[in-house]
Amino acid sequence: MATPHINAKDGAFAETVLMPGDPLRAQMIAETFLEGAEQVTNVRNVFGYTGTYKGKRLSVMAHGMGIPSASIYTTELIKDYGVKNIIRIGSCGAVTPNIKLRELFIAMGASTDSKVNRMRFNDHDYAAIADYTLLRTLVDTAAEQGKKVTVGNVFSADLFYGVQPNMLDVLSKMQVNVIEMELAGIYAVAAQYGARAAGILTVSDIIPTGEATSAEERQTSFRDMMEVALDAAIK
Numbered sequence: 001m002a003t004p005h006i007n008a009k010d011g012a013f014a015e016t017v018l019m020p021g022d023p024l025r026a027q028m029i030a031e032t033f034l035e036g037a038e039q040v041t042n043v044r045n046v047f048g049y050t051g052t053y054k055g056k057r058l059s060v061m062a063h064g065m066g067i068p069s070a071s072i073y074t075t076e077l078i079k080d081y082g083v084k085n086i087i088r089i090g091s092c093g094a095v096t097p098n099i100k101l102r103e104l105f106i107a108m109g110a111s112t113d114s115k116v117n118r119m120r121f122n123d124h125d126y127a128a129i130a131d132y133t134l135l136r137t138l139v140d141t142a143a144e145q146g147k148k149v150t151v152g153n154v155f156s157a158d159l160f161y162g163v164q165p166n167m168l169d170v171l172s173k174m175q176v177n178v179i180e181m182e183l184a185g186i187y188a189v190a191a192q193y194g195a196r197a198a199g200i201l202t203v204s205d206i207i208p209t210g211e212a213t214s215a216e217e218r219q220t221s222f223r224d225m226m227e228v229a230l231d232a233a234i235k
């Protein structure tokens with residue numbers, strides 16, 4: 001049955017859904033990497049597709065920007081469409097220049113300045129973590145492909161503009177080396193509704209220096225990340 005934000009038929013999604021932030025990226029992934037991909041939902045132009053990859057059924061759907069948007073789509077996919085595995089594929093900003101542009105980063109945990117997990121967890125601090133099996137599959141797949149990845153704690157920020165300057169020092173000191181905007185919410189939604197989630201990110205910018213990937217570099221690093229995510233998704 002359709003939900004307020006997804007108008008797909010029952011059973012329209014595969015057990016595993018790859019989730020970029022951007023709907024057009026979801027469309028591009030479906031057209032480039034999936035065979036026989038069909039669009040299964042388009043509410044608010046947040047596109048979702050199901051097809052096959054190396055013979056296995058696989059879906060891709062955007063989650064939008066920020067924890068509120070990502071929480072809506074992941075909740076409805078898991079609760080109403082029976083999705084079991086969610087792999088976020090996205091970009092992140094590095095907190096220190098020690099992390100290099102285009103690096104692949106797998107999020108073992110996600111810290112946040114959002115209050116959503118305190119709302120879920122009697123106002124205590126919930127440790128938002130990736131599913132271990134999914135995390136390990138991503139790490140192993142990257143190793144098989146000869147790709148270097150960093151595994152660590154990310155910061156899921158509510159503000160893209162306006163992160164306090166001293167926050168970068170705090171994050172760096174606590175070994176939280178990249179910022180993105182969704183995983184703390186996605187990991188908690190997966191836990192709440194009994195699914196598995198993990199995230200793989202490419203470093204698109206170095207926050208303290210303002211350095212950012214060129215369009216061409218973004219394409220290469222995106223492909224590197226997609227190869228890992230796709231092969232991990234069908235294991």
Ligand code: ADE
Pocket residue numbers: 091092093094157160179180181204205207
């Ligand atoms: N995603 C990519 N770069 C980011 C940044 N600098 N802050 C938050 N999310 C990001």
